[in-house]
Amino acid sequence: MTVRPDQSRTPVMADVAALAGVSHQTVSRVVNGLPHVGEATRQRVLAAIEELDYRPNTAARTLVTRRSSIIGIISTETGLYGPNSIHRTVEEAAREAGYFAGSVGLKTITADGLAAAVDHLRRQSVEGIVMIAAQHEALDLVRRSDPGVPLVVVEGDLSRATFAVGVDQHRGAVIATQHLVDLGRRRIAHVSGPHGWTEAEARAQGWSDTVAAAGLQPGPLLEGDWTAERGYALGLELAVLRDVDAVFVANDQMAIGVLRALQESGLSVPDDVSVVGFDDSPEAGYLIPPLTTVHQDFPEVGRRAIAVLHAAIVGGTEDVDRLVEPTLVVRASTTPRVPRDRPAGGAR
Numbered sequence: 001m002t003v004r005p006d007q008s009r010t011p012v013m014a015d016v017a018a019l020a021g022v023s024h025q026t027v028s029r030v031v032n033g034l035p036h037v038g039e040a041t042r043q044r045v046l047a048a049i050e051e052l053d054y055r056p057n058t059a060a061r062t063l064v065t066r067r068s069s070i071i072g073i074i075s076t077e078t079g080l081y082g083p084n085s086i087h088r089t090v091e092e093a094a095r096e097a098g099y100f101a102g103s104v105g106l107k108t109i110t111a112d113g114l115a116a117a118v119d120h121l122r123r124q125s126v127e128g129i130v131m132i133a134a135q136h137e138a139l140d141l142v143r144r145s146d147p148g149v150p151l152v153v154v155e156g157d158l159s160r161a162t163f164a165v166g167v168d169q170h171r172g173a174v175i176a177t178q179h180l181v182d183l184g185r186r187r188i189a190h191v192s193g194p195h196g197w198t199e200a201e202a203r204a205q206g207w208s209d210t211v212a213a214a215g216l217q218p219g220p221l222l223e224g225d226w227t228a229e230r231g232y233a234l235g236l237e238l239a240v241l242r243d244v245d246a247v248f249v250a251n252d253q254m255a256i257g258v259l260r261a262l263q264e265s266g267l268s269v270p271d272d273v274s275v276v277g278f279d280d281s282p283e284a285g286y287l288i289p290p291l292t293t294v295h296q297d298f299p300e301v302g303r304r305a306i307a308v309l310h311a312a313i314v315g316g317t318e319d320v321d322r323l324v325e326p327t328l329v330v331r332a333s334t335t336p337r338v339p340r341d342r343p344a345g346g347a348r
Contacts, residue, residue: 011052020048071309072121073103074114075132080226081253081281082199082296083132086154089302090130097306102126109138111145118147128309130154134199150312154305155199158322163312165305165322169199172294172326173206176248176276179292179328181214184337185246185274189219191234191258193226193250203250203278219244226250228257235261238273245273245337252277252284252293259287259333274334290331300324 017027022041029037030045037045048054071094075087087103094101102124104117121129128150131142142153142161153161180188190207193200204221211218220241222234231254238244239262249255255277262269269275269289277284280295304320 011054013054015052016045016048016054019052020044068100068125068127069098070100070102070124070126071306072118072124072126072129073101073132074106074117074121074129075103076106076109076135076138080251081279082155082251082298083134085296085298086132086301089298090132090154090305091302092299093302093306096303097310099127099306099310109133109135109141111141114138114141114145118145122148127313128152130305130309134197136196136198139198150309152305152309152312154301163308165301165308166324167296167301167326168323169202169326170206170209171323172278172296173203173248174210175326175328176278176294177207177210178214179330179334180246180248180274180276181210181216183246183274183334186216186337187219187243188216188246188248189238189241189244190221191224191231191238191247191249191254192221193224195223200250207248219246224250224254226253228253230254231257232261234258236265238262239265239267246275246334247273248276248278250278252279252281252291255291255293256283256287259289259291263288270333270335271338274337276328276334280329284329285331287333289333292331292334293329295327295329297324297326 013027014024017024020027022045026037026041027045030042073087073090075083091101102121104120106113106117118129126149129147131151131153132155133139133153134155139153139161142151150163152163152165155166158164158166177188188211190204192204208218222237224230224234231249235258238247238258247258249258255275258275259269262273267273275291277291277293280293284291284293301324304322304324307320308322
């Protein structure tokens with residue numbers, strides 16, 4: 001006969017065993033993912049766990065499995081849309097894979113700061129670490145460090161870490177720029193991310209390669225800093241260049257500033273100047289005009305990062321493509337080029 005536990009207290013493993021009608025050892029095997037449990041029995045135990053809202057004792061589980069099921073996440077520049085989205089999706093993917101995730105945020109990355117972050121996480125008995133960083137300096141420090149546990153780098157240069165996962169940034173820039181070429185745009189400028197960011201460099205290279213392949217003279221390359229404020233300032237500079245008829249902007253935040261600057265300068269977007277961003281941030285579809293942009297599948301990045309990390313932790317291999325393919329979301333900020341007189345610098 002199934003015995004229902006006293007529901008006035010926090011359930012323990014013995015309560016699950018009693019409700020499922022199995023032994024304490026069987027519940028332990030199910031909780032710890034061990035073999036030699038029949039499927040019907042496993043499902044009965046899982047149903048009892050759900051009904052009781054049972055939470056396994058992590059310390060006891062570690063003693064049994066010799067695994068903590070804890071991973072660490074080290075991130076920088078969490079105020080930016082891309083890194084923040086990756087952080088969130090890595091945490092979600094970790095939970096789905098049965099891991100607890102602890103985080104350390106670094107405002108800037110230094111050798112001492114990275115060492116302290118790794119030490120903090122190691123004291124939490126993490127089995128592996130995900131590092132979210134796309135600056136050359138950070139990647140150089142990661143390569144020279146020995147965290148003592150598997151480490152996966154996300155959104156960095158995939159050639160500079162043993163384990164790395166990220167969106168194909170070069171490909172994203174190619175499809176963005178090719179879209180403008182296909183629309184008949186002939187003088188395509190680029191507002192890049194800041195120096196030292198691998199993503200900024202990959203996107204700039206993709207723009208340059210595509211313009212060259214089309215036999216076009218490249219428009220000006222202006223360096224930004226990922227902010228709408230800087231995008232606005234550079235947009236004002238572009239507005240006075242009468243031959244520029246398109247701009248590929250390295251992220252949506254800067255594209256917001258570029259859109260405002262062009263429109264305040266009396267130029268029509270997309271007719272006079274078509275604009276493409278990068279990230280597909282939540283507000284991109286609600287700008288005036290809605291922004292054509294490159295979509296990054298951050299949830300897929302998170303899932304693949306955890307898959308690679310899990311394989312490294314258990315000593316196996318994970319057969320996944322570590323470069324996630326971006327896609328172009330076409331909206332009203334781009335349109336085919338129609339030859340027309342353009343206002344000189346725009347009336348502000």
